[in-house]
Amino acid sequence: MPTANNQTEGHQSDLANLKRLAYFAAVVEAGSFTAAAERLGITKAVVSQQVARLERDFRTQLLTRSTRRVAATDAGQAFYERCTRILREAGEAFDELAGVPSEPSGTLRLTAPLDYGLTTVVAAAVAFSRRFPQCKVDLRLTDQALDLQAGEAELAIRVGWLKDLALQARQIGGFRQLLVATPDWARRLDPGQGPEQIAELPFVANSALAAPLDWEFSNAGGERRAVQVDAAIRLDATLAVREAVAQGAGLSVLPDYAVSAQLAQGSLVQLLPDWTLPSGGIHVVYPAARFRPAKVKRFVDFLTALST
Secondary structure (H helix, E strand, O other): OOOHHHHHHHHHHHHHHHHHHHHHHHHHHHOOOOOOHHHOOOHHHHHHHHHHHHHHHHHHOEEEEEEEEEOOOOOHHHHHHHHHHHHHHHHHHHHHHHHOOOOOOOEEEEOOOOHHHHHHHHHHHHHHHHHHHOOEEEEOOOOOOOOOOOOOOEEEEEEEEOOOOOOOEEEEEEEEEEEEOOOHHOOOOOOOOHHHHHHHHOOOEOOOOOOOOOOEEOOOOOOOEEEEEOOEEEEEEOOHHHHHOOOOOOOOEEEHHHHHHHHHOOOEEOOOOOEEEEEEEEEEOOOOOOOOOHHHHHHHHHHHHHHO
């Protein structure tokens, strides 16, 4: 049966290991021992020694070190992802035990794509600001992905298909891709024929997409058709594409949230509704962190309510 001394030693060992996890995670996130030490408020020597102790105890190289940057090895990256989950849960447990206030405060820094930002995120930011006036909102609308790991924002809204698997994400909604045009162009298509006929009409391409000229359509019967179009105009923003289409430049594929008002008004119409395009997701993406402040959690709640 374990003695009181053995139990005390075990608890101390567990706490020491938890600290080492925090030191290691900080180094991965900061990219250097010096920056990690500054973030943690301890000396660089302590951070270096504790991470080296982890590698020595488990006989595994977790980091590659160079004069410019420290980066995780494959084993280190896998270990880091587990560490962040453990540390986040531990931080939330400590905060709950300490009775941390749940009211948002400070400044919430977030980013979203311009099109979805204007249609949905701005409304969430206004509602959030009214509900919690003591918390400021700093929203950056840009189609360029900010570096969350470098601290450029506390959360990001990503529309489409996620690529950075190192980030933590939560899907809060989805969208459909719609083939649209003005009614004049719609009359040039035969609804009884397949989507190949769109290749004969002018197409407005969104060059911000990975493959703006290649589209795969499917119908209720499970039939799939791949269509390649030729761009009459290339634009690098969704709202610019929508404006060009609205002015009669040709056809394009746009997310439903960007054209819902125009479809309701009749200035744009959906083409070939029996043929659909792949749907995408709307995600809230977080940097790996040990603790989610109340301002982040509450804002995600506001945004989720608007997105569903």
